[in-house]
Amino acid sequence: MACAVRPGGPDPEEVARAAARRVRRPLVGEHGKLMLIAADHPGRGALGVGGDAMAMADRGELPRRLVTALARPGVDGVLATPDIVEDLLLLGALDEKVVFGSMNRGGLHGAEFELDDRFTAYDTRSIVVGGLDGGKMLMRIDLADPATVTTLESRAHAVTELAGQGRAAMIEPFISRRVDGRVRNDLSAEAVIKSVAIGSALGASSAHTRLKLPVIDEMERVMAATTLPTLLLGGDPTSAPDRTFAAWEKALAVPGVSGLVVGRALLYPRGGDVEAAVDQAVRLVSGG
Template sequence: MSISIPDIVRVRTQHPEAIAEAAARRVRRPLMGDSGRLLIIAADHPARGALAVGDQKLAMANRVDLLERLTLALSRPGVDGVLATADILEDLLLLGALENRVVIGSMNRGGLAGATFELDDRFTGHRAQDIQRLNFDAGKLLLRIDYEDEGSLATMLSTARAIDEMAELRLPVFVEPFISRRIEGRVTNDLSAEAVTKSIAIASGLAGTSAYTWLKVPVTADPDEMAQVMETSTLPAVLLGGEVNGDQEGAYEKWRKALQLPTVQGLVVGRSLLYPADGDVEQAVDTAVGLF
């Protein structure tokens, strides 16, 4: 798809109501399609100032390039939808790229990467009412818990209330929990089996109901421990793709194995599919589809 920034800007300048109109007429589909599995492309990184891919610090800063990669990924058979912030989803709406796709709005982006307040992750993205108003299908939120950072408590409370609000509207919400800590000033997520188990237990018990709660979980540092970790909750879960650190094949194998677990319903992957090491987005996405 040829993407013209001037065309998008012209619509945003002269007809901003076109976004709501496109959302209202968008062809929707059930969250779980005929395959019974979900493959979601994630692109909500820029709103946290997380623009790097590998050693390219501003790889995700070129919006035309990002949109081209997203529209290509969304066009591939077996891809179910996209997770992103309002600006990106609205660009995709205007491009007509969200027809018959699952659309997940990213809710808390206030924990800017590298900020002193990173663990006080305010809900600066989609609200439950926005997701309903735009006819989107679900929401996603990030819950990082550092036992030594008081900001995590504020995030926990906001997370619980956001889950309540989504449940009142009967909208699914994907909760991405981590036990985190600062190492040399940088927030680092603990991927040990014990930490991931604890994060799942905490996230599963938040809010007044878990009826519409899904989990978005990483594969543990030792993939062989995932089966026991996923016994922590009966909530449906999707795997977080995360960084592959150059070992794309190794990542695919970890995902393939974890996808066999009974509570795991799919995969949410961002940069490793949109910006693969060899530059072939189509091949990377098709390989991920083949894991199911």
């Protein structure tokens, strides 16, 4: 299916004009929760959903699914790379929505340099100029890799810069390592807690920092390790949908958890009903 978002290549300045026209809103509404749709996986070469390795490859279909999801009541906004944010701007889908720009996509999925999570997408200046609400940064920490300290340093600078501009920093930390040549994130409670402690301390101020964390069995222990507002990530839907939603519901009840950032599980649900999947996630976040 061909992508019709930018037929023939639009006037490049139209993206800037669309960004300037966008109607912004407060980061968090009266209920204090956020329900965000994630769409930054393709920028890292991660196109798979479940058993379909190329599920997100159609760049005409992805914006259509995103527009459908963003139009559902209770969806606060999106987390995406510049190309996808710009498509959504051109489609007029981002008015009154929160927009987080994905900052680092350099650690390509499956690459020998996968743990090199350097910034290759948004930076603080482009987030501010584009009128975005914040920046999200993946931060994988391999204690056996000396290059990890460069990742930590660059994240610290970004957190400081975003805070200085009054923009939110969303940190997604993991303790990671290579197993048989593949990068694996350690999802034990101890590892997630350690990643939370490291991520929370980054930068000269945490006043605008939020965490984005995986859902694990011991979320109470994890959330006891931070005072920062925390969003839950959805991940690749490998288990039955009922089990996934039940895990989200349980984790959302833990104090300090303030919402969901979910992409593939809602944009490419089993059965294909994006609206129903998104509405179910919204109900969980709102407590309805």
